[in-house]
Amino acid sequence: MNNIPSRRWLTPGDLNGFLGLVVDNLSIMAFLATALIGIFGFPADIVFLHMFPGTALGVLLGNLAYTAMARKLARQSGREDVTAMPLGLDAPTSIGMALLVLGPAFLHFKQSGMDEHAAAVATWQLGMASLVVMGVLKFVLSFFGAAVQRHVPRAGLLGSIAGIALVLMGFLPLVEILKVPVVGFAGLGVVLYALVARGRLPFGLPGVLVAFVIGALLYYVLGPLGWLGTGYHAPAAWQWRFALPLPTLQWMQGIAYTVPYLPLILPFGLLMVVGGINVTESARAAGDDYSTRDILLVEALATLVAGFCGGVAQTTPYIGQPSYKAMGARSGYTLLTGVVIGLGGVFGYLSNLVELVPLSVLAPILVFVAIGITVQAFEATPMRYAAAVVFSFFPAIARMVTIKLSDPTYVSPEHFGALFNDRAHGISELAVITVLGNGFIITSMIWASFVVALIDGKAARGALILLLGGALSLFGLIHSVEPAGGVYLPWLLDTGERSLVWQFAGAYLVLAVVLLLLSLQRTDVNKMSKSSA
Incomplete structure (x- = not known):
């Protein structure tokens, strides 16, 4: 009987995990709404009554499935400490959908003569269709995930997501924290004290809850007094926005709109498959051995359902499973998160929370999750591969810089394009950074994998990995x-772009040839040493 895991649906650690996962999803939905409404002037009602409900439904269904998978694994393994895989909205592609697809499409529709409402509806249909396209792609590729996992070293799998964690889940939220430093830094300090240093809080309260309460109190007490400067914004009036995420065929009207954006949409889906493989490896390293195929299938189906029901942001298994495990979360936190997010999309309180809670209050938990993921990449990888893990961070750093520089509130699209295409003195620095960051998850895996091969003395294997990269x-x-x-056929590009392609592909080819020659030299040396012996 001692081997039978507890049948409790909730543990004290699940509250911490629930708050962390809800905050994570809220922060992404807040960015989505802020970008569309604040940057592009998108009608708020379309975002909150049409986009949010279906998007939240995908989070609900995915988390319910992952909860069931965790309960099943606990029964099969006889362990009580199985932690469910967290599922939520993907940050990089949600940012990309808002800034690179939905926002520009809305402006394009208006410029083509549509009125604002018609342009917003057409953009919503484009968003739905994009999710369906990505969901179908992920469903097909989910059956090949385990094969990738068998052939990519752990340093490549964990290093790539640690890079995401460090710069996208860690640094970008840290910027939001320091926009209102009095509020954000206090919340971050509490999170570090309670969850990193394992300090005890009064009455045993969860660290995430205390950090959230302290941040919210500081914001809403000091803000009206003028002590937060321009960092304080009065909350919008509470509104009940009831909307059922019912299946609709309107996504079919958006299929035609997706064609110009397929070079962006398809890589978004591919990156989520690769990310799903990586997070499954991350959970396995933490002790929870989930089926890679099942994790990817749930992700794909949740995305498809969200698209059918009006959603515009794809779901993904989150890379912080070991961090939630360290909080003491088991399977209750995903159940609670799914229900709260799913019902929030229906009854409208999710949109009110997005309008009410500033990012400076939400962001500290994201920084903690980022720290946990980055630490795990080194702890779960043999120390001799540490250089490979670090090397895999650079493409993610480039992607973060590109995200900030391509934000139209910083640099106008026209100026960005002029700087990108400036080849007066060779490849422009902005082009180098942008090209390095594009496809960064796969790039990180390739870079870490070939360095691991070099460390293992397998230069020929490293050369083959580089040829794949090329x-x-x-x-x-x-x-x-x-x-x-976007993806493309290189022979269809203009001369300048084609030249860039050949230079980057040629770099991989040249290094692969160098490594092959070095591997032959090493073989000759080995033969000589054996003959002399």
């Missing part, structure tokens, strides 16, 4: 020479 770069799956990161 082939992928030819078609823009990595190092896309289009600023938005």
Whole structure:
């Protein structure tokens, strides 16, 4: 009987995990709404009454499935400490959908003569269709996930997501924290004290809850007094926005709109498959052995359902499973998160929370999750591969810089394009950064994998990995020479872009040849040493 896991649906650690996962999803939905409404002037009602309900439904269904998978694994393994895989909205592609697809499409529809409402509806239909396209792609590729996992070293799998964690889940939220430092830094300090240093809080309260309460109190007490400067914004009036995420065929009207954006949409789906493989490896390293295929199938189906019901942001298994495990979360936190997010999309309180809670209050938990993921990449990888893990961070750093520089509130699209295409003195620095960051997850895996091969003394294997990287770069799956990161057929590009493609692909080819020659030299040395012996 001692081997039978507890049948409790909730543990004290599940509250921490629930708050962390809800905050994570809220922060992404807040960015989506802020970008569309604040940057592009998108009608708020379309975002909150049409986009949010279906998007939240995908989170609900995915988390319910992952909860069931965790309960099943606990029964089969006889362990009580199985932690469910967290599922939520993907940050990089949600940012990309808002800034590179939905926002520009809305402006394009208005410029083509549609009135604002018609342009918003057409953009919503484009968003739905994009999710359906990505969901179908992920469903097909989910059956090949385990094969990738068998052939990519752990340093490549964990290093790539640690890079995402460090710069996208860690640094970008840290910027939001320091926009209102009095509020955000206090919340971050509490999170570090309670969850990193394992300090005890009064009455045993969860660290995430205390950090959230302290941040909200500081914001809403000091803000009206003028002590937060321009960092305080009065909350919008509470509104009940009831909308059922019912299946609709309107996504079919958006299929035609997706054609110009397929070079962006398809890589978004591909990156989520790769990310799903990586997070499954991350959970396995933490002790929870989930089926890679099942994790990817749930992700694909949740995305498809969200698209059918009006959603515009794809779901993905989150990379912080070991961090939630460290909080003491089991399977209750995903159940609670799914229900709260799903019902929030229906009854409208999710949109009110997005309008009410500032990012400076939400962001500290994201920084903690980022720290946990980055630490795990080193702890779960043999120390001799640490250099490979670090090397895999650079493409993610480039992607973060590109995200900030391509934000139209910083640099106008026209100026960005002029800087990107400035080849007066060779490849422009902005082009190098952007091209390095495009397809960054796959690039990180390739870079870490070939360094691991070198460390293991397998230069020929490293050369083959580099040849794969060169082939992928030819078609823009990595190092896309289009600023938005689209894929292409290289012979259809203009002369300048084609030249960039050949240079990056040629770099991989040249290094592969060098490594092959070095591997032959090493073989000759080994033969000489054996003959002399």
